[in-house]
Amino acid sequence: xxxxxxxxxxxxxxxxxxxxxxxxxxxxxxxxxxxxxxxxxxxxxxxxxxxxxxxxxxxxxxxxxxxxxxxxxxxxxxxxxxxxxxxxxxxxxxxxxxxxxxxxxxxxxxxxxxxxxxxxxxxxxxxxxxxxxxxxxxxxxxxxxxxxxxxxxxxxxxxxxxxxxxxxxxxxxxxxxxxxxxxxxxxxxxxxxxxxxxxxxxxxxxxxxxxxxxxxxxxx
Amino acid sequence: xxxxxxxxxxxxxxxxxxxxxxxxxxxxxxxxxxxxxxxxxxxxxxxxxxxxxxxxxxxxxxxxxxxxxxxxxxxxxxxxxxxxxxxxxxxxxxxxxxxxxxxxxxxxxxxxxxxxxxxxxxxxxxxxxxxxxxxxxxxxxxxxxxxxxxxxxxxxxxxxxxxxxxxxxxxxxxxxxxxxxxxxxxxxx
Numbered sequence: 001x002x003x004x005x006x007x008x009x010x011x012x013x014x015x016x017x018x019x020x021x022x023x024x025x026x027x028x029x030x031x032x033x034x035x036x037x038x039x040x041x042x043x044x045x046x047x048x049x050x051x052x053x054x055x056x057x058x059x060x061x062x063x064x065x066x067x068x069x070x071x072x073x074x075x076x077x078x079x080x081x082x083x084x085x086x087x088x089x090x091x092x093x094x095x096x097x098x099x100x101x102x103x104x105x106x107x108x109x110x111x112x113x114x115x116x117x118x119x120x121x122x123x124x125x126x127x128x129x130x131x132x133x134x135x136x137x138x139x140x141x142x143x144x145x146x147x148x149x150x151x152x153x154x155x156x157x158x159x160x161x162x163x164x165x166x167x168x169x170x171x172x173x174x175x176x177x178x179x180x181x182x183x184x185x186x187x188x189x190x191x192x193x194x195x196x197x198x199x200x201x202x203x204x205x206x207x208x209x210x211x212x213x214x215x216x217x218x219x220x
Numbered sequence: 221x222x223x224x225x226x227x228x229x230x231x232x233x234x235x236x237x238x239x240x241x242x243x244x245x246x247x248x249x250x251x252x253x254x255x256x257x258x259x260x261x262x263x264x265x266x267x268x269x270x271x272x273x274x275x276x277x278x279x280x281x282x283x284x285x286x287x288x289x290x291x292x293x294x295x296x297x298x299x300x301x302x303x304x305x306x307x308x309x310x311x312x313x314x315x316x317x318x319x320x321x322x323x324x325x326x327x328x329x330x331x332x333x334x335x336x337x338x339x340x341x342x343x344x345x346x347x348x349x350x351x352x353x354x355x356x357x358x359x360x361x362x363x364x365x366x367x368x369x370x371x372x373x374x375x376x377x378x379x380x381x382x383x384x385x386x387x388x389x390x391x392x393x394x395x396x397x398x399x400x401x402x403x404x405x406x407x408x409x
Contacts, residue, residue: 005320010270011268011269011270011271012265012270041269045311046261046315047231047261047314047315048230048231048308048313048314049261050230050231050235050306050384051342052384052385062401089270090322091268091320091321091324092320092321092323092362092365092368093361093362093364093365094311094317094358094361094362096267096317096321097267097268097314097317097318097319097320097321097322098267098318100313100314100318101267101314101315101317101318103309103312103314104291104308104309106315107309108308108309137373143361144357144360144361145361146322147357147358147361148310148311148358148361150243150357151310151311153308155309155310162268173272174272178271179276179278179327180275180276181275181278181328181330182275182329182330183329183330184329184330184331203311207385
């Protein structure tokens with residue numbers, strides 16, 4: 001049986017990013033895959049400590065992250081997975097700090113400093129990254145978030161062999177906007193988008209999950 | 221007496237980022253400015269929890285009780301800041317990104333700055349890649365986001381073609397050492 005692992009880089013466990021990840025995993029489950037979702041917000045862990053133990057020739061941690069904390073079992077499960085879906089909101093133009101910590105620890109140990117860089121992952125695994133953001137698609141392009149997203153797709157592709165991207169724009173931030181200082185956009189537009197566009201994003205996420213599950217079955 | 225906080229986003233003590241930050245610190249001290257040099261990796265800083273406590277109450281304060289409380293106070297008390305980070309996978313280090321996420325209380329929902337004045341912020345980036353412009357969009361976005369707090373983005377240095385083991389140490393790259401010194405010396409000018 002194939003396993004599709006989801007990693008949630010949002011501190012919220014029930015909102016936009018988590019919902020889209022759940023839809024992705026439902027799509028994967030529809031192909032018969034076993035699924036699992038990890039919430040990074042539940043874990044105590046650090047970013048890469050630049051110890052280079054994963055690069056030390058003949059070292060006991062060669063190709064593996066030597067830092068032991070609550071992220072370690074998650075990194076082990078990626079090693080065993082058949083497909084991987086990462087999800088994060090965009091905070092200040094890039095994925096959350098938590099997701100960034102996870103990515104460094106996940107991806108750097110597999111990277112070999114050859115020219116061009118090689119991957120120690122050793123097989124092809126379908127992966128995807130889904131993003132939720134406050135800005136519109138046009139603002140994403142104007143602010144060059146596409147560069148960040150492209151770099152992430154590139155490094156996932158180089159490490160695991162396959163990567164795709166899904167974005168959800170102008171997401172609803174709160175149930176009740178009246179509780180917060182907010183005059184950035186009209187909250188009513190956001191609620192309307194939540195009713196009409198977000199369900200379409202969920203459908204795209206489901207289809208993405210079905211591709212990941214099916215692709216994993218094909219390569220596993 | 222004026223004071224400047226220097227935030228180091230590298231986990232590595234004695235590495236290129238740290239050395240260049242110390243050059244900036246020397247430039248500040250030569251101007252009689254007090255410094256606080258902070259290794260972000262030594263602190264316990266959780267990611268932003270998106271609880272929106274700071275927005276609900278319109279406060280430049282964070283609800284999470286960890287070491288970032290001290291950093292917020294330090295930033296409010298300093299006359300300027302310097303941020304030094306290595307580039308990992310095309311962007312600032314994760315430690316630096318956690319710090320940035322937690323600056324959310326310093327930005328209003330209408331994107332109005334919450335740090336008073338327009339105190340200067342300068343930046344030092346270190347990277348292995350030999351092309352200093354390779355990550356300029358990402359570096360530009362990072363500095364622009366720090367600027368949303370009300371800090372005024374001043375100078376930045378991209379010290380390139382550096383490597384922890386194989387390449388000559390940064391102390392032999394006089395142009396970077398000088399530029400880092402000037403970043404400190406000129407920050408409050």
